[in-house]
Amino acid sequence: MAELMYREALNQALAEEMERDANVFLIGEEVGRYQGAFKVSQGLLDRFGSARVIDAPISELGFAGLGVGAAMVGLRPVVEMMTWNFAILAMDQIVNNAAKLRHMSGGQLRCPIVFRGPGGAGGRLSSQHSQALESNYAHFPGLKVIAPATPADAKGLLKSAIRDDNPIIMIEGERLYALKGEVPEGEHIIPIGKADVKREGKDVSIITWSRMYYFCEEAAKQLEAEGISVEILDLRTLRPLDEEAILATVRKTNRAVIVEEGWPLAGVGASVVDIIQSKAFDELDAPVLRVTGLDVNMSYAANLENAIQPDAPKIIAAVKKVLYREGA
Amino acid sequence: MASKYSKDLLLTMYRKMYLMRRFEERAGQQYGLGKIAGFCHLYIGQEAVAAGVEAAIRPDDYMLSGYRDHAQPLARGSDAGMVMAELFGRTGGYSKGKGGSMHIFDIENHFYGGYGIVGAQIGLAAGMAFASRYRNEDRVTVCYFGDAAANQGIFHETLNMAAKWKLPVLYICENNRYGMGTAIARVAAVPEIHKRGDAYGIRHEAADGMDVLKMYESVKDAVEYIRAGNGPVLMEANTYRFRGHSMADPATYRTKQEVEDERKNDPIPRLKDYAIKQGLAKEEEFDAIEAEVKEQVDAAVKFADESPEPSLDELWKDTIVEEGEEDVRPRERVLGVKVTRWPKYPSGQELKVTWDLEPREQAEKADKAAGLKR
Numbered sequence: 001m002a003e004l005m006y007r008e009a010l011n012q013a014l015a016e017e018m019e020r021d022a023n024v025f026l027i028g029e030e031v032g033r034y035q036g037a038f039k040v041s042q043g044l045l046d047r048f049g050s051a052r053v054i055d056a057p058i059s060e061l062g063f064a065g066l067g068v069g070a071a072m073v074g075l076r077p078v079v080e081m082m083t084w085n086f087a088i089l090a091m092d093q094i095v096n097n098a099a100k101l102r103h104m105s106g107g108q109l110r111c112p113i114v115f116r117g118p119g120g121a122g123g124r125l126s127s128q129h130s131q132a133l134e135s136n137y138a139h140f141p142g143l144k145v146i147a148p149a150t151p152a153d154a155k156g157l158l159k160s161a162i163r164d165d166n167p168i169i170m171i172e173g174e175r176l177y178a179l180k181g182e183v184p185e186g187e188h189i190i191p192i193g194k195a196d197v198k199r200e201g202k203d204v205s206i207i208t209w210s211r212m213y214y215f216c217e218e219a220a221k222q223l224e225a226e227g228i229s230v231e232i233l234d235l236r237t238l239r240p241l242d243e244e245a246i247l248a249t250v251r252k253t254n255r256a257v258i259v260e261e262g263w264p265l266a267g268v269g270a271s272v273v274d275i276i277q278s279k280a281f282d283e284l285d286a287p288v289l290r291v292t293g294l295d296v297n298m299s300y301a302a303n304l305e306n307a308i309q310p311d312a313p314k315i316i317a318a319v320k321k322v323l324y325r326e327g328a
Numbered sequence: 329m330a331s332k333y334s335k336d337l338l339l340t341m342y343r344k345m346y347l348m349r350r351f352e353e354r355a356g357q358q359y360g361l362g363k364i365a366g367f368c369h370l371y372i373g374q375e376a377v378a379a380g381v382e383a384a385i386r387p388d389d390y391m392l393s394g395y396r397d398h399a400q401p402l403a404r405g406s407d408a409g410m411v412m413a414e415l416f417g418r419t420g421g422y423s424k425g426k427g428g429s430m431h432i433f434d435i436e437n438h439f440y441g442g443y444g445i446v447g448a449q450i451g452l453a454a455g456m457a458f459a460s461r462y463r464n465e466d467r468v469t470v471c472y473f474g475d476a477a478a479n480q481g482i483f484h485e486t487l488n489m490a491a492k493w494k495l496p497v498l499y500i501c502e503n504n505r506y507g508m509g510t511a512i513a514r515v516a517a518v519p520e521i522h523k524r525g526d527a528y529g530i531r532h533e534a535a536d537g538m539d540v541l542k543m544y545e546s547v548k549d550a551v552e553y554i555r556a557g558n559g560p561v562l563m564e565a566n567t568y569r570f571r572g573h574s575m576a577d578p579a580t581y582r583t584k585q586e587v588e589d590e591r592k593n594d595p596i597p598r599l600k601d602y603a604i605k606q607g608l609a610k611e612e613e614f615d616a617i618e619a620e621v622k623e624q625v626d627a628a629v630k631f632a633d634e635s636p637e638p639s640l641d642e643l644w645k646d647t648i649v650e651e652g653e654e655d656v657r658p659r660e661r662v663l664g665v666k667v668t669r670w671p672k673y674p675s676g677q678e679l680k681v682t683w684d685l686e687p688r689e690q691a692e693k694a695d696k697a698a699g700l701k702r
């Protein structure tokens with residue numbers, strides 16, 4: 001299997017799907033001649049031409065709407081948002097149109113569109129360029145939300161998303177683009193809606209997604225050295241949530257910590273807690289804890305930026321707390 | 329001088345306008361009876377626009393509108409009973425009662441919806457027009473919106489792209505002079521909306537939205553221009569709504585005199601007078617059309633009344649497309665009528681994309697001029 005960077009895996013998925021189906025096109029700022037702000041679309045313009053790899057003006061609302069309109073009549077647009085921070089300008093088209101078209105038309109319309117781009121905090125970019133916004137989209141019926149952690153998942157999920165007949169929100173890890181991993185060639189599909197046990201363990205479950213997975217791994221390794229066996233469930237899809245997988249891991253370990261990059265209030269993790277306490281309360285040996293970003297805006301200062309985000313020590317502390325261990 | 333219009337054209341346009349008028353009057357009445365709820369934005373006064381447009385375009389051209397969207401689909405050929413049932417919130421409606429007054433969709437007749445967010449359909453229309461070009465189809469997309477919608481960001485963002493990429497879209501601003509209670513001149517720096525086309529270098533013009541024949545001529549010309557590959561047109565149809573913004577609006581922001589003056593321009597009797605004066609049709613022929621339409625609208629109300637409310641399990645349908653799920657053809661579902669005009673799109677394998685959005689030579693020239701190497 002080839003070792004690919006996360007961005008290369010996405011590039012491969014895009015190229016393969018564009019090859020497979022001429023209805024698929026890519027539109028976004030700098031996706032063409034600049035080769036992508038994060039180089040995800042490298043080489044695609046030369047391969048597929050300017051009608052299928054489209055450099056959009058800086059008009060997030062406008063080109064999101066254009067994509068939705070094209071999807072309404074059967075094209076399969078992939079709309080790249082330079083980052084999800086800017087997609088806030090396109091919220092109306094994503095939420096009020098894409099998510100609701102099928103409903104408002106009583107099932108007459110489908111909207112097979114993928115909105116994708118990097119999300120997440122870090123990189124000393126301060127408040128407006130540094131936020132994890134997935135819970136915003138997970139809130140809306142009519143959308144599916146995916147957030148892969150590994151290059152292989154990124155490829156497999158993007159391929160599924162492009163083939164799906166529903167509007168998909170794909171939040172990539174801005175800080176994961178250069179990360180390498182094994183990626184199967186060709187037809188590699190990860191179903192939307194299925195979580196993945198990334199690490200088997202028996203004492204406690206950590207439930208997470210996207211970049212936070214790596215902090216969880218780091219924490220799990222350190223905890224293992226102390227004799228604590230951690231299971232890590234990577235949700236991969238945030239809407240719909242894989243309830244079965246969440247309940248299965250909790251039934252196995254009887255303890256859970258949820259790690260989420262975004263803010264605590266109304267976060268996706270809050271819904272995971274809700275699923276656990278309402279459907280597996282009797283299985284729990286301790287309250288479920290959440291490790292989230294702090295409830296503040298992101299700072300530029302390096303020390304503040306670090307303090308705001310979850311990290312391995314915070315995760316370790318939470319795990320020890322649900323295990324009623326010392327130092328928690 | 330003999331009229332240059334055929335009798336058939338005039339009578340067809342008349343029948344459509346009369347249907348829109350009677351339908352909306354009955355809708356207003358049903359709102360008063362509590363059978364229609366929510367907002368109910370009537371089109372009364374603006375009929376010449378929809379009838380003129382419809383006569384000038386092809387049935388397979390795409391169309392979208394805002395929330396004032398009961399009448400335009402009727403002009404397209406939508407079933408009056410199914411539109412009324414939608415207003416009633418019943419299963420017999422185009423969206424099974426889930427969309428209501430502001431969201432009429434009739435895909436069979438290529439009416440791609442009414443939208444409740446002011447201006448939002450302007451972006452969608454560009455995407456549909458984009459798809460036509462992408463597939464080498466010579467369809468035009470017609471997009472209606474109000475004067476107030478022209479102040480939304482999406483209008484400007486979209487016109488820029490539509491112009492740059494020469495998308496085959498006809499933007500029709502129905503300027504009825506008010507956005508809810510706000511006269512357009514109070515909020516628009518340039519109240520002649522069509523002039524904004526200059527900012528994007530596209531063809532733009534004003535049309536008489538109270539005269540169906542003038543409307544027809546303007547649109548015919550514009551659509552020819554668009555179909556020839558010249559890009560979008562921004563047309564401002566100057567029109568007037570005789571009623572309030574919605575059924576909930578007593579319209580106290582304009583004078584009785586103003587409304588009375590405008591009513592003298594009523595496009596419906598105007599067309600009738602013209603046809604009779606030209607000797608193209610007789611009074612009795614109009615009487616017959618009116619009687620037929622009245623019956624059609626009575627039947628529509630009856631159909632809506634008798635149609636059941638949706639069952640609760642409908643709540644869980646039509647949000648996400650499940651794998652292998654078939655599309656719903658509403659007329660087949662509701663009336664048992666075989667649908668023939670349901671759009672069929674080419675699969676990805678059949679499709680050849682030949683369009684160059686930004687021809688390479690051009691791009692390279694621009695690079696060279698800027699001293700860049702690719």
Ligand SMILES: Cc1ncc(C[n+]2csc(CCOP(=O)(O)OP(=O)(O)O)c2C)c(N)n1
Pocket residue numbers: 396444445446473474475476477478502504505506507508573
């Ligand atoms: C984004 C948004 N803002 C405000 C409203 C409330 N609203 C509904 S209709 C309307 C006036 C729009 O007028 P215009 O676009 O001229 O269309 P007309 O009603 O005259 O046909 C307003 C303000 C809305 N539906 N959407």
